[in-house]
Structures are given as structure tokens and as C-alpha cells.
Amino acid sequence: MTDERATDVAAPGRSEGPRRVGRIGLLTLAAALAAYLALSQLLVVVPVAWVMPLLRNAITQSAVLLLGAVRDAMGSWNVVSAVVAAGLSLVALRSNAGHRRAAGAVAVVAAVGLVLSVATSAALVCAARDAAGAWIPFAPAVPFSTTGDAPDETVTYATVDGQPIQADLYLPTPGSAPAPLVVSIHGGAFVGGSRGTNAYTTWLADNGYAVLDVDYRLSGVADHRWNTADADVACALTWAATNAQRYNLDLHRLAAFGNSAGGNLAINVANKINAGVLRPSCGSAAELPRVGAVIALYPAVDLTAFGTETAVGADAARQYLGGTPEQHPDRYAATDSAPHITGKSPPTLLIQGANDHLVLAEHTAAYAAALDAAGIPQRYVELPFLDHAFGTTELDTGAQVTRHLTRTWLEEYLP
Known part of the structure; x- marks a missing residue:
């Protein structure tokens, strides 16, 4: 008891x-x-x-x-x-x-x-x-979920200095008319990242555009690729020109699409090709098709500022350009975007997060103003409360806005 x-x-x-x-x-x-x-x-x-x-x-x-x-x-x-x-x-x-x-x-x-x-x-x-022009009340449907399908084909578009460089090809449903081409360029601060399915690759193909999603040689402590990255992207375009008939591509309707470092390359490649001053790392400049439109997300258009304002940006810039703006002002001038604006620069859509803590919004807005001053059609869209790298793989609000704006831009400038 x-x-x-x-x-x-x-x-x-x-x-x-x-x-x-x-x-x-x-x-x-x-x-x-x-x-x-x-x-x-x-x-x-x-x-x-x-x-x-x-x-x-x-x-x-x-x-x-x-x-x-x-x-x-x-x-x-x-x-x-x-x-x-x-x-x-x-x-x-x-x-x-x-x-x-x-x-x-x-x-x-x-x-x-x-x-x-x-x-x-x-x-x-x-x-x-x-x-x-569309209500997007709730996005993404599932957080941290990726969107898009695998590419239709992966190609080695060049071997440069013994290094193979690859690209993924996303193709629309075959039709009688050749498909316009969008060259997609990944970000990664010029030192990282790679091609890969994102929120736009499969979506563009579903909307009738072929997509060439390209790699390019990356920079590091010993390899400063400031004068080869855009040449590699141009090299991929010479491959596209050579294979246009095989894949039913219309190189008279070409757009460049990129984010962050890829946005810098998309803009610079387009401006330089249209001005006739870019030499590809393979093929010839004569093979390069004119770029008809650019879409750039939070692009690093001002590397001189990028290389001084923040710690991560300065480290990436030093690896890409081999030193600081004070040490190599000529290299920074060669990779900043505004100096390459000409009367032949293509219509450019710029999409930026207002609270970007890596690529500051003020520099993207300044580039838009420089395009406007040169008489180049442009649209600058600044989305509030978004930081760097929104809308990459997830179908978040930024990605959905980018899709709407991209469709309208391409329909207008790649008719």
C-alpha cells in the first residue's frame, strides 16, 4: 500500500x-x-x-x-x-x-x-x-522548388586552350518557320555558377523561342577572364550561326538574357557585337549575328563601383579583373557597360531589386538613364523589397514579373 x-x-x-x-x-x-x-x-x-x-x-x-x-x-x-x-x-x-x-x-x-x-x-x-499588368497574389506555389525541364541537348560549342566549353539547348515545338534564339548567360560574380535549367529556359522554349544556355570560362585567383568571358559568349553565337539550319534557328531574331554577372555579359556582348568591336574566342566576327534585344536581371553594369563598394563585390572584381580599379582603370573601363553604348545598342529591359545588397540598384538605374540619353529604347523596372538573385530557379514573384515583361519585350523587339 x-x-x-x-x-x-x-x-x-x-x-x-x-x-x-x-x-x-x-x-x-x-x-x-x-x-x-x-x-x-x-x-x-x-x-x-x-x-x-x-x-x-x-x-x-x-x-x-x-x-x-x-x-x-x-x-x-x-x-x-x-x-x-x-x-x-x-x-x-x-x-x-x-x-x-x-x-x-x-x-x-x-x-x-x-x-x-x-x-x-x-x-x-x-x-x-x-x-x-498582372496580379500575382501568392508566389511561389511551393517554396524552394525549382521549375523547368532538362535541356533537349547539351553541346560542346568550342574547345579553347584545351578546355571544352558547353551549352544547353532548349528547343520549341518544331514548326515550319525558324525559331528566334535567346542566348542565356548565367550569373555567379564571374567566378562561379554554370549553365542549368532555370525559371526561364523551358518557359521560353514553350513560348516558341530556342534557348542556348551557355557556359564561359570562369575567373579565379590566377585566371582573370575579363577579356575572354564576353568573347566566349560570342564564340557560342558563332556556333549557333554555323548550326542554325540544323536546329531551325532564326539568327535574325536574337536576344541576350542574363542575370547579375550574366547580365553584364548579356549587355556588353550585345553592345559590342552591334558596334562591330567584339572578337569571339572561336569562329570569326563576321559570323556574329546582330542582337535585337536584351533582358538583364540585376546586372553588374558598373564594375568600377562593384569593385569598391562591398566586400564580396570587391573580391569578385579583383579575381575577374586582376586588381582594383586604381590598379587597372583600363580593364574596368573595358568591362563597365555604359562606355559601350552606341547608336546601335539594342533595346534593353532592366529588372532590378530595390534592396539588392550586392549589385546596388542606383547603378542599374544610371545605366538605364545612359541608354535613354543615347536614344536607345529601354525599360527599367525596380521591384521593391527584393534582394540579389531573385527569380532564378524558383517561380517566385520576381520570376513571374520577369516572365510577363520578357514576353512583352521579345514580342515587340523580335517580331
């Missing part, structure tokens, strides 16, 4: 430990989610100029860019996460009598994250409507 009573008394004490651990775990989860939401949202409502001290350190800038990438990939799911964080914080507040002050602080942070998430998401939806 005594043993049974002892057991009955001890049982509640033994169960209190796991319950306490569970309550603390719930509070910790709510705190982590609330902190992510509040911090990531604060970074997009605070002007980029205010966080420049963080961007001058490689570690802190990388953390800012990572937060931005996660936030943009989550898209509308940030609001869902904010609601979950608020709910968890309220449950934690009620169940953690011993940690009420901490739970209250978490609830306040969660509320800030919720308010900011709703406000920024609503503003982005309205901005997308203004830019693309």
Missing part, C-alpha cells in the same frame, strides 16, 4: 521534466522563426545605404545576402511563417510561466515580423501589378 502511494505521488514529478523541455523547445522554435522574419524583413525596409557598414565585411555581407535569398525564395510563404511564429509565441507565452518575460519578448518580435511581412508582401503584389 505504501509503495503504491509513493508511486502515485512520484508520477507527476517525473512527467514535469519532459513537459518543461517541451515548453522550452516551443519557445526556442518561436524565437528562431520570429527572429528570422523580423531581421529579414527589417533588412528590406531599411535603405541599403544604412547597412553599408555590414556590406564592407565579407562575413556579414554574406549573411545579409543569405537572409535575402531565403526571404525571396520563401516569397508569400513569409506571411504564412509569420502567422505560425505569432501563434507559437502566444502558446509559449501562456505555457511558460517561468519564462514569461522571454516569451513576451518573442511575441513582440513575432508581431513585428508579421506586420512587416504583410506590408512588404502587399506592396510587392501592387508593384508587380503596376510593372507587369
Whole structure:
């Protein structure tokens, strides 16, 4: 009898430990989610100029860019996460009598994250409507999900200095008329990245455009490719010209598409080809087709600024160009985009995140103004609260806006 009573008394004490651990775990989860939401949202409502001290350190800038990438990939799911964080914080507040002050602080942070998430998401939806003429209320459908199919064919378009360089070919449904061609150029700060299915490759093919998604030789500590990257892209175009009949391509309707470093190359290749000053790393300049239109996402058009403003940008620029702007002003002038604008430059669509913490929006806007001053058709679209590298593989709001704008641009300038 005594043993049974002892057991009955001890049982509640033994169960209190796991319950306490569970309550603390719930509070910790709510705190982590609330902190992510509040911090990531604060970074997009605070002007980029205010966080420049963080961007001058490689570690802190990388953390800012990572937060931005996660936030943009989550898209509308940030609001869902904010609601979950608020709910968890309220449950934690009620169940953690011993940690009420901490739970209250978490609830306040969660509320800030919720308010900011709703406000920024609503503003982005309205901005997308203004830019693309379409309501995009919730995107992506599934966070961190990639979109697009594998290429129809992978080709080695050249072997330069013993190094094979490849490209992926995405082809539309065969038709009687040759298909216009979009050359797609990946980003990666000139030192990384590669060709690969993204939010636009298969979509462009489904809309009647052939896509040549190209690799190019990358830079490193010992290899500075500032004078070969655009030549490699031009080399791919000589391959396309040689194989146009085989793949039923219309090289009289050619567009260049790129993001970040690829945006720089798309713009520079187009400007230089149309001006007749680009020499490809294979084939001949006579084979190069004229570029009829450019679409560039957050392009690094001002490498002189890129190489001085932020830590990650400066490191990439030094590897690409072999030194600082003070050491090699001629190289930076050769790779900046504005000096290559001529009366033959193609119509250019520029899409930029307003809160880009790597390629600052002010430089893309300045390039748009330079095109306008030269009488070149251009459109500059700045999307609020988006950081660098939005809309690459996920079908987020930025990618959907880019699709709408790209379709309209190509229909107008590659008729």
C-alpha cells in the first residue's frame, strides 16, 4: 500500500521534466522563426545605404545576402511563417510561466515580423501589378522548388586552350518557320555558377523561342577572364550561326538574357557585337549575328563601383579583373557597360531589386538613364523589397514579373 502511494505521488514529478523541455523547445522554435522574419524583413525596409557598414565585411555581407535569398525564395510563404511564429509565441507565452518575460519578448518580435511581412508582401503584389499588368497574389506555389525541364541537348560549342566549353539547348515545338534564339548567360560574380535549367529556359522554349544556355570560362585567383568571358559568349553565337539550319534557328531574331554577372555579359556582348568591336574566342566576327534585344536581371553594369563598394563585390572584381580599379582603370573601363553604348545598342529591359545588397540598384538605374540619353529604347523596372538573385530557379514573384515583361519585350523587339 505504501509503495503504491509513493508511486502515485512520484508520477507527476517525473512527467514535469519532459513537459518543461517541451515548453522550452516551443519557445526556442518561436524565437528562431520570429527572429528570422523580423531581421529579414527589417533588412528590406531599411535603405541599403544604412547597412553599408555590414556590406564592407565579407562575413556579414554574406549573411545579409543569405537572409535575402531565403526571404525571396520563401516569397508569400513569409506571411504564412509569420502567422505560425505569432501563434507559437502566444502558446509559449501562456505555457511558460517561468519564462514569461522571454516569451513576451518573442511575441513582440513575432508581431513585428508579421506586420512587416504583410506590408512588404502587399506592396510587392501592387508593384508587380503596376510593372507587369498582372496580379500575382501568392508566389511561389511551393517554396524552394525549382521549375523547368532538362535541356533537349547539351553541346560542346568550342574547345579553347584545351578546355571544352558547353551549352544547353532548349528547343520549341518544331514548326515550319525558324525559331528566334535567346542566348542565356548565367550569373555567379564571374567566378562561379554554370549553365542549368532555370525559371526561364523551358518557359521560353514553350513560348516558341530556342534557348542556348551557355557556359564561359570562369575567373579565379590566377585566371582573370575579363577579356575572354564576353568573347566566349560570342564564340557560342558563332556556333549557333554555323548550326542554325540544323536546329531551325532564326539568327535574325536574337536576344541576350542574363542575370547579375550574366547580365553584364548579356549587355556588353550585345553592345559590342552591334558596334562591330567584339572578337569571339572561336569562329570569326563576321559570323556574329546582330542582337535585337536584351533582358538583364540585376546586372553588374558598373564594375568600377562593384569593385569598391562591398566586400564580396570587391573580391569578385579583383579575381575577374586582376586588381582594383586604381590598379587597372583600363580593364574596368573595358568591362563597365555604359562606355559601350552606341547608336546601335539594342533595346534593353532592366529588372532590378530595390534592396539588392550586392549589385546596388542606383547603378542599374544610371545605366538605364545612359541608354535613354543615347536614344536607345529601354525599360527599367525596380521591384521593391527584393534582394540579389531573385527569380532564378524558383517561380517566385520576381520570376513571374520577369516572365510577363520578357514576353512583352521579345514580342515587340523580335517580331
